Amino acid sequence: MDSLTTSLVRSSFKSVGASPGGENAFARAFYAVLFASNPEIRQHFPAAMDDQRDRLMHAIGYVIDQLDTPGEVLPLLAQLGRDHRKYGVTDDHYNAVADALITALANLTGTELWTDETERAWRDAIALIVATMTDAANAEQGPPTWVGTVINHHRVLDDLAIVRLQLDQTMPYVPGQYVSVQVPTRPRMWRYLSFATPPRPDRIVEFHVRRVSGGWVSPAITTDTRIGDTWLIGSPLGGLGVSRRPGRRRLMIAEGTGIAPLRAQLLDMPRLDDTPRTHVFVGGTYPCDLYDLDILWGLSRTCPWLTVVPVIENSDNPWWVSGNTQNPAGMHDLLTGQLGRVVATYGDWTDHDIQVVGSPSMVRATKYQLMAAGVDSADICHDPLY
Template structure:
């Protein structure tokens, strides 16, 4: 896309988002227009649309912001196209989505902002998005979905479970990626979980699932999942870990179940030829949030290139927690504090490839502190949608 087209798309989207309730109004308008024009499309979505609307805005915002960086945005669009095959949608559905997107934007922008030139720019952007997604979907030889059978369900905390499944066929994914999951008791409610293990010949995958307050899917996974249950999985997504330069030192920062995609990479690294020095900071509110620390200690004992530093905002577990979390002799003691601050003050991380995985607020805070400490933002990587 030419610079003028890109500039018009960015400026108009930013103007709409800056209005009171702009982003939420856009998402609501888009889906209302889409479902009115093509009622049959509604069947692909859950009854509760809050998460869907949030994800739409993150995706559109990310694409718009990076339209002038095709090397960044086109791979993401291709992944989304392959993932959307799970819905069994057709090319004309994509066209309807594009038309609804333009109509919603025009309605919110108003005649002063939405000129003929702006509409042409947006139609060019929509054509790029639709073409990239459909081409990737048509060119993918693999299945639209995989079936995973639950082999083990281990509730490691009251609000957290580790689930292992065996896939019905091999799935090519990179350590660090994630996948959409649908469980039998929550149809049409796809949720995204990171692989906690690298690909293996047994087709066994592992997910770490923490209960979301008010959520529909995670409480069912934690409290109701049984051995033998089957899940549907979509195509792999995400680029965390994919850009690693084997010659640069690695800094990995995770909080809670954000450890899963970093753990998958660490488990895969011994298979590679040589490994750079790698520091992993594993954060949580309390020490018990370091539920996977034993596995990470075991990795560090056999991997001299790996240093594991657990960080907790509170030194001790709450009084009601029954377990005692200890650090093995010879290992680094836990550091107390907010993980972004701890990492930024711990060392000079210049010339490191940095990955940050966790809640959006944690990612923003950590990225800000690292940049304030002089780190180039281009060296700090996180997934834009998960």
């Protein structure tokens, strides 16, 4: 895509964000146009659209930011195309979405900025996105969804559960990737969860789920999941663990349940011919948030290439937490402080492949602190939609 097209798309989208109501107004306008013109599409979306609108704007914003780096954005679009098969999406649906986007953008941008040239730029960009997604979807031979049956549900903390499921078919995913899931008590509400284990011959997968206050799906998973429940699971997404440069050491940084995709890779790494020297920093607000330390410590005891460093912001657990949450005997001492700052000052992380997983604010802060310490931003990897 040429630089003029990219510039026109970015400038017009930026003007939408600066208009009254900003990106939220655009998302509302887009879905209003889409559902008014194609009422049959509404059935594919949840009744509550707030999260859906947020994900739409997040995805569009990321794609626009990466238009001039096709090596970054095209693989993601291909993954999304394969994942969207779960909705039963057709070419007509893609065309309807494209028309609704153009209409919403034209209405909010205004006549001064929305010129014929701007519309052509957007149509070219959308055509590239649609072609990439549909080509990947049409080429995919696997099922549009997998069915996972819950075989174990363990409440590690009041607000955190580890769930194991057995898939009905083998899923070819890479450790570090994530999937969209739909649970029976929340139809049409898809949520993203990372695999905490690598692929297994018995097709058992594991997810770590923390309850989000005010959320629709995570409370249902942590509290209401029962053995025998069946989940629908979409195609694998994400770039963590997909590629690694030979000979490079690794730094992995996780906050809370962000340890899941890193743990999946760690469990898979012993089979590699050139297992790299790896430091893992796992952080939380309280000691109880480091719920997976026993597994990580056990792995580090048998893998001389692995060092695990626990980090907490507060040395004491909140009063409502009961039980033993002390470090396993012999493990690295608990470090206290803000995770990104602790990691950045711990050592020299240049010439490392670095993965960061956690909340958006944690990822941004950690990335900034590593870059301030001399790390090249190209060496820092995190999933844009995680």
